[in-house]
Amino acid sequence: MTFAHHALAGFTDRPAPTVPAALARGIDRITLFGLDVVSADTQAVIDELLIPGRRSRVAFLNAHCANVARRDTAYHDALATADMVLPDGIGVELAGKMQGRRFVANLNGTDFTPALLRQAAARGLTVFLLGGQPGVADGAADALCLKIPGLRVVGTRDGFGGMVDERAAISAINAARPDILLVAMGVPKQDLWLARNAHRLDARITLGVGALFDFLSGRVARAPLAVRKVKCEWIWRLAMEPRRMAGRYIVGNATFLAHAAKAAAGKADRDTVLRRMLDLGFAGSALVMLAPLLLLLGLAIKLDSRGPVLFRQTRVGKDGVPFTMFKFRSMQIDAELRRAALLAQSDRAGVCFKSRKDPRVTRVGRLLRRFSIDELPQILNVLRGEMSIVGPRPALPEEVAAYPARALGRLAVRPGLTGVWQVSGRAEIGFDKMIDMDLAYARSRTVLLDLLLITMTFRAVLGGRGAY
Numbered sequence: 001m002t003f004a005h006h007a008l009a010g011f012t013d014r015p016a017p018t019v020p021a022a023l024a025r026g027i028d029r030i031t032l033f034g035l036d037v038v039s040a041d042t043q044a045v046i047d048e049l050l051i052p053g054r055r056s057r058v059a060f061l062n063a064h065c066a067n068v069a070r071r072d073t074a075y076h077d078a079l080a081t082a083d084m085v086l087p088d089g090i091g092v093e094l095a096g097k098m099q100g101r102r103f104v105a106n107l108n109g110t111d112f113t114p115a116l117l118r119q120a121a122a123r124g125l126t127v128f129l130l131g132g133q134p135g136v137a138d139g140a141a142d143a144l145c146l147k148i149p150g151l152r153v154v155g156t157r158d159g160f161g162g163m164v165d166e167r168a169a170i171s172a173i174n175a176a177r178p179d180i181l182l183v184a185m186g187v188p189k190q191d192l193w194l195a196r197n198a199h200r201l202d203a204r205i206t207l208g209v210g211a212l213f214d215f216l217s218g219r220v221a222r223a224p225l226a227v228r229k230v231k232c233e234w235i236w237r238l239a240m241e242p243r244r245m246a247g248r249y250i251v252g253n254a255t256f257l258a259h260a261a262k263a264a265a266g267k268a269d270r271d272t273v274l275r276r277m278l279d280l281g282f283a284g285s286a287l288v289m290l291a292p293l294l295l296l297l298g299l300a301i302k303l304d305s306r307g308p309v310l311f312r313q314t315r316v317g318k319d320g321v322p323f324t325m326f327k328f329r330s331m332q333i334d335a336e337l338r339r340a341a342l343l344a345q346s347d348r349a350g351v352c353f354k355s356r357k358d359p360r361v362t363r364v365g366r367l368l369r370r371f372s373i374d375e376l377p378q379i380l381n382v383l384r385g386e387m388s389i390v391g392p393r394p395a396l397p398e399e400v401a402a403y404p405a406r407a408l409g410r411l412a413v414r415p416g417l418t419g420v421w422q423v424s425g426r427a428e429i430g431f432d433k434m435i436d437m438d439l440a441y442a443r444s445r446t447v448l449l450d451l452l453l454i455t456m457t458f459r460a461v462l463g464g465r466g467a468y
Helices: 003-008 042-049 063-071 073-080 090-098 109-122 136-147 166-176 189-196 212-217 225-229 233-240 242-265 270-289 291-304 335-345 363-370 378-383 397-401 405-412 431-444 447-463
Strands: 028-032 035-039 056-061 084-087 126-131 152-157 180-184 205-208 310-316 322-328 388-390 416-418
Touching: 028 090, 035 073, 035 090, 042 056, 042 084, 042 109, 056 063, 056 073, 056 189, 063 073, 063 090, 073 189, 084 090, 109 136, 109 180, 109 205, 109 212, 126 136, 126 166, 136 152, 136 180, 136 212, 152 166, 180 189, 180 212, 189 205, 270 291, 270 378, 270 388, 270 447, 291 322, 291 363, 310 397, 322 378, 378 416, 388 447, 405 431, 416 447
Parallel strands: 035 084, 056 084, 056 205, 126 152, 126 180, 180 205, 388 416
Antiparallel strands: 028 035, 310 322
């Protein structure tokens, strides 16, 4: 079906909206960077938008948008005055968690917009597509009409030649009388344009949808559903558009999370803020760059032995608070049941069990442990704020229960992926010496020391000393 067919099908007579624009009062919001971001599921948001007579301007907020809004006050104002700002991506979710709040859903535009249009089509509402290079909006319109039976697209217009005369573009949109206007001009242009022309546009619902037309028209491959379900569409986009996306997703997400941490820190001291920024910057960048390796390691673990890819275990964190630590599974699935029978084989003095010839370790697991690769999933613990990049080794509850009084001092700081003990020989160092190292670190830690320990970690991993 071509655009001409759905354009001819779309003209209908209907009453003009009579209710003025209003904020959706029945939906919760979480304030981030001075913006009230919606916290609701897809259906709740769609129900609010489709209330008869309601006019709404909708924007999406992801890490890139937040970074731009920090520098561009006009764009920040455009977002602040929108009727709805929807959370898009794991970066915004993490920023909410830093404030002790949890978003109900990730409402990314590539999934939310088609869901809105499906329900709009069922109610006989129409849509106009504005933006993209010549032909892209038409291609997106064709794709939408194939996917959504009954959807009526009453017009398209590209964002280049079609936008040279702004007055003519707005006249063409209003003449088509769409209920919904999708604008794909990129950030911040699309939201600035919608905010500036809100009083001149007759559409009930207007949305700035970024690169949606490119995905719909096939110019850029869309992430598979399985990828989107785990909120990692940015990994797929990075693979599809490496030159444009590398800076945005590696540097951009790290920058965004660093500012989110700083905003959430409030009155925390300067070193605490800087350390959290360091954690988020390193962990966010590592997660993006190592994503292909993590997927391959997961496959290798699955093929090597029966059981889940990730091993979850309760560890004791800062101030004695327990948390669930993630590791790549390097042992057989009955390892915990067999631990008590192996305690006498420990190669290490003290309360911490460690055996060089542990029979529970799998073939792939020995390789993972040799280079400390099994610890990589703890990047997630760092992003969640349960661990830091640098800190003492996270201990088991039964180990902490057996601690002498002085050893409890190591719980004054967050446990880490690396630290003084980890770069100094790991399992070759006895328990008492490890406690001395951790207590010294807790007393004298600085951001500069953390950076030095991170640098030393690469040498320790390559050398493999004490890793088994």
